[in-house]
Structures are given as C-alpha cells and as structure tokens.
Amino acid sequence: QKEVEQDPGPLSVPEGAIVSLNCTYSNSAFQYFMWYRQYSRKGPELLMYTYSSGNKEDGRFTAQVDKSSKYISLFIRDSQPSDSATYLCASRKMDSSYKLIFGSGTRLLVRP
C-alpha cells in the first residue's frame, strides 16, 4: 500500500465549477501536508500547505486536512481553464529529513 493515495483522474469539469481533489494517507506520523500544481513538462508549483488538521484558504483555493480520517482535500472555487493541470498532494513527517511523500497526482481538465 502506498503511503499517500490519490485518484489519478482525469477529472473533467466545466468552467466555474467547484473542484474537489482528495488524497488519503496511511502514516500517522505525517504532520505537514502540501498541494502542488504541475503543468505538463514543468516543475511542480507549491499551492498550499497546512500543518496538522484544519482548513486553510488562499483566494480560490482551500486546503483541508482531517487527521482522524487521514484525509487531505483541495477545493478550487470558480475553476478556470488555466487551472487545468495535474495536482499532487504531498505529506511529510516532523523530522529533519524534509522528505516529501507524493500521491500519484490527479489530472484536472477545466472545459471552457
């Protein structure tokens, strides 16, 4: 079993829709959670990060972590065609290694 599981999609939505992207993780030691966006043949871009449980909002993006169910979510409001990309969730332990464990990524397509 992978430590971070993510539905690969693709997920296709119309412009303006609310998008929900989800991951589950198995390692209780994970304390830090991040979401990255990756366009084709580009490096991942950090979108959001959270520590432990709770919500964090930044513009159209909301990241949510539920440690009791080991569930990580990213919500995108008013989705735009420019949001079409692969979204990767990542987690890491509270240790000095800084190693990130990535999900497989979800491909999102926002149709005009």
Place this chain on the structure above:
Amino acid sequence: GAVVSQHPSWVICKSGTSVKIECRSLDFQATTMFWYRQFPKQSLMLMATSNEGSKATYEQGVEKDKFLINHASLTLSTLTVTSAHPEDSSFYICSAPVGPYEQYFGPGTRLTVT
C-alpha cells in the same frame, strides 16, 4: 516564493555518454536538495537527497554509481547520469526545502538518450 533553477532544460545525448544537470537555489541557501525523476503521466519518484558537504543519500533501488550527485555549495547541486542508456530518458527535477512547509522545485530537465 523562493526560486530554484535547473540547467539545461532539455538535453539529448548519445547512449554511453555522461550528462550533468545543475540545480541552483537562486535567492536562498540550501543545505539539502532533492533529486526526482518523473516518467510521463506518473508521479515524482525520489532518487536521492543531496547534502552540502557530505555524501548524497540514495533511495532504495537507485544506482549510486550511475547517478552521481555532488552538492558543491550551498546554492548548487549537480546530478550526473553516467553511461546513459535510453531507459534513463526521463524528466529530472530537483527541489529544495525552505523551512518545514515550503519546498520549491526547479523547472525540470528533460533527458533524451538516443
């Protein structure tokens, strides 16, 4: 956010030759950098942790003698793919952490071995 650059962005080499890829932190110092490879439509696979002033730490299954990593300074790490073969063709990406939450990635290097 912090900026990480990679050079070259795309390289084509012949089978049996070696290729060096550079990763630089432009506006911060990085004692640790990570090297990943990514195949089409797949997630990132961590290859190794590059440590300034000490040997790199390789993930299980990654050949140390094939993927040579040198963290020459606090802003530069290099990955050399030695005796490259077509199966080494991939997208190589480096990253560097800035604090506990933020880890910034370079734009990636596409390696094609013919």
